Amino acid sequence: MIYLDNSATTKPFPEVIESYTAVAANYFGNPSSLHRIGMEAEKLLIQARAQIAALLDVKESEIYFTSGGTEGNNMALKGISRRFKSRGQHIITTSIEHDSIMKVMEQLEQDCFSVTYLPVNEDGIVSVEDIKKHIQSDTILVSIMHVNNETGAIQPIEAIGKLLNEYPKIYFHVDGVQAIGKTPLSLEDYHIDLYTMSAHKFHGLKGNGILFAKDGINISPLLAGGGQERNVRSGTENVAGAVATAKALRMQLDNYKNQFGKMLEQNKFIRDQLESMDNVVVHSPVNSVPHIINFSASGIKAEVLIHALEEKGIFLSTTSACSSKTNTVSKTLLAMRVPENIAESSFRISLAYDNELKDIREAMSVLKETINWLRGVMNR
Structure with missing residues (x-):
């Protein structure tokens, strides 16, 4: 088996x-x-929080444990919007955000918030100047993903943070689910107020996540209850999950430091192979993260190729995992001005640091053979 769907989920580290x-x-x-038994559990929870804070170079009081990216995004967006509704009701985001952002925006619009959905260029990148142009007197929140989950495009988070630092009444939220351990990050230097992470994207366990929220930000809680997580997320804490998440994050960041070059090499090989194939177009921009490569194989039905590769032990995906079963055309590719007939035949290869070049070579050989075979069948 060669698993190339790591943006959907990663295999947990055995140590985790x-x-x-x-x-x-x-x-x-x-x-x-x-x-004593409760205090022992509390000690481990405190240690896990301290370890994560140290890894991210932030304060322990700025780390909140969640159930994953979706909850973290909901906590950040709804928590800020509802807390500061009296200050303003305008939010800025992009047209290519994950559904856990877009669906929340739809709910906030029903609560009388106004949302500006900014376009992206042909590389899937939002313009910093465009953000500045759309800031209003009642803007309270800007939410921009760090790395696009379909194409791997890296948004100019550092530049956006620098811009928004000039607007102290606007909060800056970043969905970092696909970014952590794959691209540089400094929460302080980038002037990020809230940052979302999900453990199962970095070889942790599903149902665990992290929300960074800068000290002094008073988030309105989604859940009322016993007041855990400093009154932001009530409910008995998942101590084992928190400890496992801290270990997974440490190991992922070690891999980023020591094996990033290997992933770059694999990315280049995949790109070269795809670009050598007839009627195959690579959509991921050159300067995207190396673990995501999005491409289209013109005329090939997505689900047919996915299942044909699966029979040969190769696993990749179409669009994001959350929407792959709906057979909808990628909104991200359409926003990048990719023609619909090409976008509907798009696929995503997503790597992990434990992938080996020999396996990548085999997978690309099988992919090329399968595409040619399917085209031959279709042309009979």
């Missing part, structure tokens, strides 16, 4: 599973309990 199992079995107490 081991740490989760050990904590769940031996430190099962409720961190809010006053007895």
Whole structure:
């Protein structure tokens, strides 16, 4: 099996599973309990938060544990919007955000917020000047993804943060689910107020995530309850998940430091192979993250190629995992002005640091053979 769908989810590190199992079995107490078993669990939770804060070079009080990217995005967008509704009701985002952003924006519009959806250029990049042009007196929030989940395009987050630093009443949220451990990040230097992460995208476990929220930001909670996570996210904490997430993040950032060059080499090989094929177009911009390569094979039905490759032990995807079963044409590619007939035959290869070049070579050989075979069948 050659797994090339890591943007949908990654295989958990064995060490992560081991740490989760050990904590769940031996430190099962409720961190809010006053007895020794509860206090042992609380100590592990505190340590996990401190480890993540140190890895991201932020304060422990700025780290909140969530169930993943969707909850983190909901907490950030709804939490800020509802808390500061009296200050303003205008939000800026882009037309290519993940559904966990777009669907929240639709809900906020129903609550009388006004949302500006900015276009992107042919590389899928939003213009910083465009953001500045659309800032209004009642703008309270700008939400821009760091890395596009379909094409790997990197948004100019640092430049946007620098711009918004001149507007102290506007909060800057970044969906970093596809970015962490794959591209440079400095939450402080980029002037980011809120940043969302999901553990299963960096070899952690599903159902775990992180929301960074800068000190002093008073988020309106989604859930009322016992006041856990400093009254932002009530509910008994998932201690084992938090510990496993901290370990996964550390290991992912180590891989980023030590194996990024290997991934760049694999990305170049894949691009060269795709560009050598007839009627195949690569959509990911040259300066995108190396782990995502989006391409179209003209005339090939997406689901047919996916299943044909699966039979040969090669696993990749069409659009984002959250929308791949709906058979909808990628809104991201359409926003990049890709013709619909080409966009509907798009595919995504997404790598992890444990992929090896020999496997990539085999996968690309099988991909080329399968595309040619399918075209031959269609032309009979």
